[in-house]
Amino acid sequence: MGKRHEALHPLSHHHHHTLVMAQKLKKADENASIQEMTREVIEFWEKDGRDHFRDEEEVLLPLYAQYASVDQEEIRDMLIQHVQIRGLIQHIRGTRRIERSVFNELGELLMVHVRLEERIIFPMIEKVVPEKYLYQANGKFHLDSYSGF
Template identity: 75%
Template sequence: MKRHEALYPLSHHHHHTLMMANQLKKADENSSIQKMTRDVIHFWEMDGEDHFRDEEEVLLPLYAQYESVDKDEIKEMLLQHVQIRSYVQQVRSTKRADRSLFRELGELIEKHVRLEERVIFPMIEKAVPENYLYQANGRFHRDSYSGF
């Protein structure tokens, strides 16, 4: 899917997020709970938390200047942010996390990224003038994997 280049950093984060989601969805009896726990916490602290802030504090307020955010798609996106944060808190606080917790988190993350890439971002690209998308780009955090 062709993405406006100003949103490349967010889409780039999504690529790494989907890779992690796929690993989590495959959690089975051979998967190390300790490694998955470390991976989720590392992902969240290095990129996930900042990525959500980018969307909630930069992208959606910008979009709201041109279109109403009182849309089911936006509400679903934000609800998923809350749910993902809840899963991360569970991973952090549970001494013996169940592998199903990681699989559920992986499923939710994949669903969330697909919603943003297929629905939310195209809405934003259509509504927000290009020069303002570029200005928003300068406020996005850089991906810890690639620096993008």
């Protein structure tokens, strides 16, 4: 991942965990335990995923909106992906017999999503938001359960 502004490190840190998870889901084949994957996805979501999306939607993007237009294709893609990911997670939580392909699809979507944010969205934000406000935003991010960041 590129050189990230220090204030956004907690989000990038979480992205790293997300990529590890995504790889596992993408590779899930007939040997993977559906129960185990379901448990991991739910835990991942409840510990960090849900709050991470909130950090981006309720803290980061509204801050960005004060300095640039959020009416951009990349931002729309990001938010649509948030909805799609939430939809897949709700499906996984609410379905007794989940097809393995759902986990593969979630893994693929998570990878695409993290790449979009790390390569495109975060650099856009870092370019226009004054540093001190990035640091203020950092103080509002949830604590990552893995790293304590």
